[in-house]
Amino acid sequence: MAVESRGDQDTDEAYLYPQERLLVARAVSKRRREFTAARVCARRAMEKLGVPPQPVLTGERGAPVWPDGLAGSMTHCDGYRAAALVRAADLASLGIDAEPHAPLPDGVFGTIALPAEQDRHRALSAARPAVHFDRLLFSAKESVYKAWFPLTRAWLDFSEADIELTAEPGQDTRGRFHARLLVPGPLVGGVRVSAFRGSWLVRDGLVLSAVAVPHH
Secondary structure, three states: OEEEEEOOOOOOHHHOOHHHHHHOOOOOHHHHHHHHHHHHHHHHHHHHOOOOOOOOEEOHHHOEEOOOOEEEEEEEEOOEEEEEEEEOOOOOEEEEEEEEOOOOOOOOHHHHOOHHHHHHHHHHHHHOOOOOHHHHHHHHHHHHHHHHHHHHOOOOOHHHEEEEEEEOOOOOOEEEEEEEEOOOOOEEOOEEOOEEEEEEEEEOOEEEEEEEEOOO
8 A cells, every 4th residue: 555745745744653753853844844744644555554553663774664564664755755555465575766866876876786787778769768777776765665675674775685677568658676685584473585676667757666575
């Protein structure tokens, strides 16, 4: 279940639970607005799942702590916030990310992309110049990390997942990706996971990516 929020909607801190308000008491205004709107999205997703709204606190490495029985992810960028939730019985983990559909700042792509990813990027960009595949790769890696962390409680570096992006035939605005893990993957249902799969979308000036990890 996914819920989105745009602009200055849902940024009033009155929406926060007291425990949540404490987490951003010393944060700058922009951070507080993003934090608030993302949690409003999360609670609306809870309601759609038939779950009573509850606080979403932060745990290790700032990851959201979801109520028992739920798996989810949140994201935000300028003017956009979203949350996606499922029942933990339906998926092992979930990761979403949103980024502006614009080129990465100079020098960033080389720090996040493996040589094979850089080779594929050149081919993709030549075939579909309307898509900023450098930003899309960054977003996909963020989604992979967000799905990885709840399963492992460990860091995953940009260099530890090799992501292959593909576009749907005849489409410049949507596609899928395959993330091959270059380190031992998590155990899900007793099965060692070696790769994640996800989808991407370019819409309204944004790059959106998502990873869903099924039970095995």
